[in-house]
Amino acid sequence: MLTGHCLCGMVRFEIAGDLGPIAFCHCTECRRASGSAFAANANVVKSEHCFSSGAAAIVEYESSPGKFRAFCGRCGSPIYSRSDAEPQTLRIRLGTLDQDPGGRPRLHVWTSEKAAWFEINDDIPQIPAIPRADR
Numbered sequence: 001m002l003t004g005h006c007l008c009g010m011v012r013f014e015i016a017g018d019l020g021p022i023a024f025c026h027c028t029e030c031r032r033a034s035g036s037a038f039a040a041n042a043n044v045v046k047s048e049h050c051f052s053s054g055a056a057a058i059v060e061y062e063s064s065p066g067k068f069r070a071f072c073g074r075c076g077s078p079i080y081s082r083s084d085a086e087p088q089t090l091r092i093r094l095g096t097l098d099q100d101p102g103g104r105p106r107l108h109v110w111t112s113e114k115a116a117w118f119e120i121n122d123d124i125p126q127i128p129a130i131p132r133a134d135r
Contacts, residue, residue: 003052004096006077010054013079015092017048022094022103024124027110029063033071033078037118038108040094041081042101049080049090 002015020043030039051058059073066084071077080090094101105124108114112128120126 002101003098004079004092005098006054006072006075006079006096008072008075008077010057010074011051011072011077011079012053013049013051013096015044015049017045019044019092019101019103021106022101023107023109024105025109026114026118028113029069030110031113031115033063033069033081034093034095037115039078040105041091042094042103043089044092046082046088046090049092 002019003013004015005012022040022042024038025041026038030041031037033039054072057073058070058079060068060070060082063069063081067081068083069081070079072079077096078093079096080092082090108120108124108126109130110128111120111126114120
């Protein structure tokens with residue numbers, strides 16, 4: 001089991017299942033939402049994720065049609081994103097985890113929108129773009 005929480009500790013969650021592949025997303029939206037060069041994400045089956053506290057503090061923002069980004073309404077920490085196109089999946093922000101997720105990054109996605117000031121200096125495969133519904 002993995003656990004995680006936001007910066008202020010109000011929102012706490014547990015993940016009972018396995019995480020999907022870890023990816024670094026360089027899309028403009030993830031960069032703005034994370035305030036960094038990319039977001040570190042992994043999918044989890046929604047039924048294997050539960051809030052142990054603070055679920056009422058979660059605020060969702062529809063960043064593009066059918067794509068929602070969730071964050072703590074108190075401290076602003078990004079917690080997950082979800083898509084109407086994949087209703088059984090949450091994309092967890094790995095910076096919120098309390099433990100090592102076990103896996104290691106397998107992809108850089110949306111490298112066509114990479115921050116100009118950031119250089120990718122590893123051998124992880126890079127995907128320039130994916131269909132917008134999958135962001």
